[in-house]
Amino acid sequence: MITTALTELFQIARPIVLGPMGMVSGGRLAAAVSNAGGLGLVGGGYGDEAWLRTELSLAKEGTTLPWGVGLITWSIKRKALDLALDYRPDAFLLSFGDPRPYASAIKAAGCKLICQVQDVENALIAREAGADLIVAEGTEAGGHGGSRATLPLVPAVVDAVAPIPVVAAGGIADGRGLAAALMLGAHGALIGTRFYASAESLGHERARQRIVAAQASQTARTRVFDIVRGFDWPPQYPGRALRNRFFERWDGREKELADAVGTEGPSYQRATREGDFDTAVVWAGEAVDLIDSVENAGTLVERICAEAEELLRAGAKLTR
Numbered sequence: 001m002i003t004t005a006l007t008e009l010f011q012i013a014r015p016i017v018l019g020p021m022g023m024v025s026g027g028r029l030a031a032a033v034s035n036a037g038g039l040g041l042v043g044g045g046y047g048d049e050a051w052l053r054t055e056l057s058l059a060k061e062g063t064t065l066p067w068g069v070g071l072i073t074w075s076i077k078r079k080a081l082d083l084a085l086d087y088r089p090d091a092f093l094l095s096f097g098d099p100r101p102y103a104s105a106i107k108a109a110g111c112k113l114i115c116q117v118q119d120v121e122n123a124l125i126a127r128e129a130g131a132d133l134i135v136a137e138g139t140e141a142g143g144h145g146g147s148r149a150t151l152p153l154v155p156a157v158v159d160a161v162a163p164i165p166v167v168a169a170g171g172i173a174d175g176r177g178l179a180a181a182l183m184l185g186a187h188g189a190l191i192g193t194r195f196y197a198s199a200e201s202l203g204h205e206r207a208r209q210r211i212v213a214a215q216a217s218q219t220a221r222t223r224v225f226d227i228v229r230g231f232d233w234p235p236q237y238p239g240r241a242l243r244n245r246f247f248e249r250w251d252g253r254e255k256e257l258a259d260a261v262g263t264e265g266p267s268y269q270r271a272t273r274e275g276d277f278d279t280a281v282v283w284a285g286e287a288v289d290l291i292d293s294v295e296n297a298g299t300l301v302e303r304i305c306a307e308a309e310e311l312l313r314a315g316a317k318l319t320r
């Protein structure tokens with residue numbers, strides 16, 4: 001049993017948080033992580049209301065334990081935020097943008113505010129917003145992120161926002177990563193890519209198999225997939241994805257791609273619908289090196305924690 005400020009804050013058994021992966025962390029996956037003792041977060045992404053209704057209902061019906069939801073801050077529409085709060089999540093994660101305009105509504109609903117940040121400057125803004133928990137996301141992470149690496153970012157954020165508890169994210173997929181995060185002063189790990197390749201994830205089976213087969217050197221940080229989808233992401237947050245044919249074709253030609261969206265956009269959308277991942281994106285982080293099978297989320301939560309516990313015990317012996 002590992003007890004930290006994270007497990008105490010949410011009264012959960014294990015210091016693991018599911019990354020709120022847009023369109024991948026659905027209600028079933030969030031509930032599975034919560035039922036295994038972690039904190040499952042539904043990936044509300046850009047706040048599609050029909051999707052949120054379906055997945056938040058599944059999370060709520062799927063667990064009696066604490067769970068939550070995440071939205072991409074720069075894209076938030078007030079209606080989606082209020083809709084999510086109606087489902088009475090225990091936690092609300094905001095990432096990629098200024099959380100201050102939304103903090104009071106979240107906290108007034110009796111929900112804990114989690115802010116995911118990519119640098120110390122934004123950790124201080126999260127503190128000002130009244131965050132109950134801060135996630136320090138390193139550049140190794142799958143999906144969108146900043147440029148700071150997890151190893152030096154986590155202790156820097158821990159020092160900057162103490163006594164607010166911090167959770168590490170980016171590149172963690174097993175007990176070694178969790179144990180290391182705890183040694184850096186974090187109170188747990190937020191994990192995305194590893195749970196993408198889980199039985200309960202909403203990820204397409206072919207995308208999950210690509211994650212299982214991939215090496216970290218086949219990931220890249222890029223804007224091409226946001227450009228073709230017409231998403232106006234702030235430039236400081238490219239996304240880490242598996243390199244594919246579409247990436248190889250447009251990497252370095254972002255301006256040209258922006259001009260060609262009228263023709264490239266529809267064929268990209270078709271590829272997404274058809275599960276053609278030579279074109280469609282698979283967001284994934286450097287942790288792909290550590291993933292070699294699709295497993296149940298609950299098994300993953302239990303194994304990662306058991307491994308970390310063993311390592312922490314073994315680590316104590318190093319000092320003799």
Ligand SMILES: Cc1cc2nc3c(=O)[nH]c(=O)nc-3n(C[C@H](O)[C@H](O)[C@H](O)COP(=O)(O)O)c2cc1C
Binds near residue numbers: 046072196
């Ligand atoms: C497929 C995918 C989608 C993601 N979507 C979101 C998102 O919508 N909102 C968010 O805050 N983070 C998102 N993330 C980032 C995660 O919250 C988290 O920071 C990251 O997965 C941690 O690194 P890891 O992938 O190495 O575990 C996404 C990550 C992945 C892999």
